Amino acid sequence: MQKRKRKQPWTTNRNTRIMPIEPPKRYRDLPSPTAAHDSGISRRSFLRASAGLAASVAGIAAALTPLRDLDEFPSVEEFLQKHYKELGKEEMDEVLDRISGEVERQYGIRPHLRDLKPMNGVEFVYALNLTRCIGCRKCVHACVAENNQSRSPEIQYIRVLKMPNGTLDVERSQHDYAPATVPEKGFYYMPVQCHQCKNPPCVKVCPVKATWQEADGITVIDYNWCIGCRYCEAACPYWARRFNFAKPSIPKEKINPNMSYLGNRPRPKGVVEKCHFCIQRTRAGKYPACLEVCPTGSRKFGNILDPDSEVSYILKNKRVFVLKEEVGTSPRFFYYFDI
Amino acid sequence: MRAVRNYLVFLIRSINQAFIGDWRYYLWIGFLAIWCLLGLNAYAKQYVHGLAITGMSDQVSWGVYIANFTFLVGVAAAAVMLVIPVYIYKNEELHDLVIFGELLAVAAIIMCLMFVGVDLGRPDRFWHALPGLGEFNFPGSVMSWDVIVLNGYLLLNIHICGYLLYSRYSNRKPAKWFYIPFVFIGIFWAISIHTVTAFLYVGLGGRPFWNSAIVGPRFIASAFTAGPAIIILALQVIRRVTDYHVPDRALLTLRSIVQVSMLINVFLLVNEVFKEFYTGNLHVASAKYLFLGLHGHSGLVPWIWTAIACNLVAMTILVLPVSKSLRWLDLACVLAIVGIWIEKGMGLIIPGFIPTPLGEIIEYTPTVNETLISFGIWAFGLLCYTLFLRMSVPILQGKICKANENGSDESESDQELRGVVMH
Numbered sequence: 001m002q003k004r005k006r007k008q009p010w011t012t013n014r015n016t017r018i019m020p021i022e023p024p025k026r027y028r029d030l031p032s033p034t035a036a037h038d039s040g041i042s043r044r045s046f047l048r049a050s051a052g053l054a055a056s057v058a059g060i061a062a063a064l065t066p067l068r069d070l071d072e073f074p075s076v077e078e079f080l081q082k083h084y085k086e087l088g089k090e091e092m093d094e095v096l097d098r099i100s101g102e103v104e105r106q107y108g109i110r111p112h113l114r115d116l117k118p119m120n121g122v123e124f125v126y127a128l129n130l131t132r133c134i135g136c137r138k139c140v141h142a143c144v145a146e147n148n149q150s151r152s153p154e155i156q157y158i159r160v161l162k163m164p165n166g167t168l169d170v171e172r173s174q175h176d177y178a179p180a181t182v183p184e185k186g187f188y189y190m191p192v193q194c195h196q197c198k199n200p201p202c203v204k205v206c207p208v209k210a211t212w213q214e215a216d217g218i219t220v221i222d223y224n225w226c227i228g229c230r231y232c233e234a235a236c237p238y239w240a241r242r243f244n245f246a247k248p249s250i251p252k253e254k255i256n257p258n259m260s261y262l263g264n265r266p267r268p269k270g271v272v273e274k275c276h277f278c279i280q281r282t283r284a285g286k287y288p289a290c291l292e293v294c295p296t297g298s299r300k301f302g303n304i305l306d307p308d309s310e311v312s313y314i315l316k317n318k319r320v321f322v323l324k325e326e327v328g329t330s331p332r333f334f335y336y337f338d339i
Numbered sequence: 340m341r342a343v344r345n346y347l348v349f350l351i352r353s354i355n356q357a358f359i360g361d362w363r364y365y366l367w368i369g370f371l372a373i374w375c376l377l378g379l380n381a382y383a384k385q386y387v388h389g390l391a392i393t394g395m396s397d398q399v400s401w402g403v404y405i406a407n408f409t410f411l412v413g414v415a416a417a418a419v420m421l422v423i424p425v426y427i428y429k430n431e432e433l434h435d436l437v438i439f440g441e442l443l444a445v446a447a448i449i450m451c452l453m454f455v456g457v458d459l460g461r462p463d464r465f466w467h468a469l470p471g472l473g474e475f476n477f478p479g480s481v482m483s484w485d486v487i488v489l490n491g492y493l494l495l496n497i498h499i500c501g502y503l504l505y506s507r508y509s510n511r512k513p514a515k516w517f518y519i520p521f522v523f524i525g526i527f528w529a530i531s532i533h534t535v536t537a538f539l540y541v542g543l544g545g546r547p548f549w550n551s552a553i554v555g556p557r558f559i560a561s562a563f564t565a566g567p568a569i570i571i572l573a574l575q576v577i578r579r580v581t582d583y584h585v586p587d588r589a590l591l592t593l594r595s596i597v598q599v600s601m602l603i604n605v606f607l608l609v610n611e612v613f614k615e616f617y618t619g620n621l622h623v624a625s626a627k628y629l630f631l632g633l634h635g636h637s638g639l640v641p642w643i644w645t646a647i648a649c650n651l652v653a654m655t656i657l658v659l660p661v662s663k664s665l666r667w668l669d670l671a672c673v674l675a676i677v678g679i680w681i682e683k684g685m686g687l688i689i690p691g692f693i694p695t696p697l698g699e700i701i702e703y704t705p706t707v708n709e710t711l712i713s714f715g716i717w718a719f720g721l722l723c724y725t726l727f728l729r730m731s732v733p734i735l736q737g738k739i740c741k742a743n744e745n746g747s748d749e750s751e752s753d754q755e756l757r758g759v760v761m762h
């Protein structure tokens with residue numbers, strides 16, 4: 001019997017049905033479906049079910065009460081907005097108009113919001129002179145002001161590392177040194193920001209193509225497409241990406257109205273952002289804000305495709321290196337020494 | 340038409356079944372429901388205030404959500420550890436139990452998807468990740484692979500369980516061609532969900548702690564330990580609270596699976612620890628932080644040593660003959676589950692971020708809100724699994740079947756619904 005049963009498993013239940021197994025004593029009270037249901041039990045179970053349903057609805061409603069504090073909900077247009085690369089000219093104009101309106105409503109100032117495109121024959125690179133940098137962090141704050149970064153919580157794109165002389169190992173760096181004492185003897189300073197890699201892992205890993213590399217070498221983010229999974233943040237070897245954990249807050253008078261869609265327009269909560277070489281300035285022929293503010297002239301920026309540019313000269317003639325060359329990202333951000 | 344009608348009646352009766360039970364059953368369901376609501380409430384708060392109310396930061400940008408996700412992918416994958424003996428080695432003892440394993444996989448995948456969901460900064464934009472509708476970065480992003488394999492695995496398991504249960508319900512022999520191919524696809528698929536999830540981390544060159552070939556195999560080994568361990572415990576519960584007969588032999592078969600996997604798991608751990616510490620190159624920082632603490636920061640040290648202790652004790656019990664007694668086996672399973680949860684969750688995800696690629700050390704501790712959300716999801720998963728079992732056990736026993744559809748056992752609502760369906 002046992003054996004046959006095991007060989008034809010699908011027939012065993014037939015036997016079971018003919019000879020129902022008696023439930024163990026202590027579970028007899030469990031209403032099993034084969035036990036006859038008189039209408040009383042049905043009514044009772046109906047009542048019980050409705051009471052259960054009512055309780056769950058009330059419970060869910062109570063659980064959701066924090067949603068009352070929700071101040072912003074994406075509009076239909078925002079919700080349905082297509083990916084940046086799929087927006088036609090007119091659609092883009094509508095989007096820019098809508099976002100300008102949002103900025104105006106929130107900050108009381110009508111921004112000059114554009115969607116600047118890469119220029120032909122331009123590939124940007126950055127070069128940073130480690131001999132000169134004194135670690136004053138002026139670039140950090142100029143960047144925050146230029147790029148409408150959240151002030152509370154404060155988001156900064158540039159991190160200046162204080163490095164002991166004699167090593168390039170970032171694990172020996174200090175991040176929170178006191179700026180009044182710079183430069184200190186025995187240390188050099190290494191600012192790090194997005195390296196605009198030629199082979200960017202952040203772009204590779206994004207599941208929704210919300211971040212990509214543009215023709216001029218800038219890796220950009222469509223803040224209206226990012227789903228906030230932070231995979232790119234984990235992938236970046238230079239810790240260049242920042243996430244808007246909370247709704248960014250910027251004082252009205254601090255808003256920089258010169259904005260670009262892929263650049264410094266105010267970001268919503270829940271998306272990533274990072275340095276974009278001041279796209280709103282550099283694509284209009286200006287230098288990045290961090291370069292302009294640097295008191296030591298350590299920062300050099302330009303078009304690598306132009307053989308006469310300053311950066312071309314530096315790359316050809318100076319002792320240049322890139323950070324973490326071994327990870328194979330081919331940065332467009334170079335460090336060099338003067339001597 | 341008739342087939343649709345039959346299927347609907349089957350569904351309605353099963354769902355109806357899920358709401359019938361004794362006071363213990365209602366107590367358990369109520370208990371889980373309360374945790375679900377607490378979790379929902381916590382999530383509503385997170386939705387309003389953003390992920391700022393979690394312990395995560397730009398330095399440690401993934402936390403317990405992704406840790407739980409990683410662990411649960413393993414649990415889901417382990418359902419195959421029941422399938423393999425049944426379909427490859429023809430171990431019929433486990434035949435029905437396969438369904439319990441696969442239902443567990445379904446519940447685990449539901450939890451996985453929820454954990455990923457609560458981790459998103461913009462859940463309202465989830466449609467951007469839908470193939471066809473949004474922009475799906477396939478095959479470039481490992482995460483898009485993960486979306487495919489997880490959802491595929493969910494569908495596979497729903498199909499297999501649903502079909503087998505429905506066949507049993509209608510008292511028909513299931514057509515082999517309609518499920519056996521899926522069973523075999525499922526075996527490879529289960530390995531793939533785990534491998535792909537490992538590759539999520541392994542593929543990041545900037546994170547040396549993850550960027551190691553052993554992570555994939557370790558994932559599989561630990562999954563095949565924790566998963567069957569959970570199934571052992573689930574089967575014991577089933578055996579106690581229902582009159583469904585679970586043979587001891589089935590539990591012992593699972594025991595040998597857990598035994599071997601645990602040995603391999605610990606072996607791989609030793610390999611990894613050796614490689615990290617003996618070479619002593621620069622990339623040892625994360626491992627040092629995890630095992631010994633780094634520059635005075637040692638948040639994870641108690642965790643990982645607890646995990647190692649759990650794993651070692653579990654391994655010892657499992658290799659000794661005492662674990663043939665169910666009480667010891669239960670203990671070993673609980674220890675293995677705890678140990679692997681820590682090791683895979685806190686022990687794998689968090690140290691990957693510490694120190695950051697720029698050498699900064701910021702520690703991570705989950706907040707209360709984050710923990711409530713995690714508990715809520717676990718409660719929801721357990722609730723799903725409980726309801727699935729409540730529906731399937733009577734069907735497997737033949738207590739609910741097509742033959743007694745019109746019998747006196749039918750409740751009023753059943754009849755009403757039937758009326759609706761027929762018109």
Ligand code: SF4
Pocket residue numbers: 193194195196197200201202203219235236237238239240241274329
């Ligand atoms: S530095 Fe980081 S964020 Fe910038 S392009 Fe490279 S990988 Fe991406």
Ligand code: SF4
Pocket residue numbers: 205206207208209210211221225226227228229230231232233271272
């Ligand atoms: S956080 Fe945004 S940009 Fe980064 S990988 Fe996720 S969706 Fe892409």
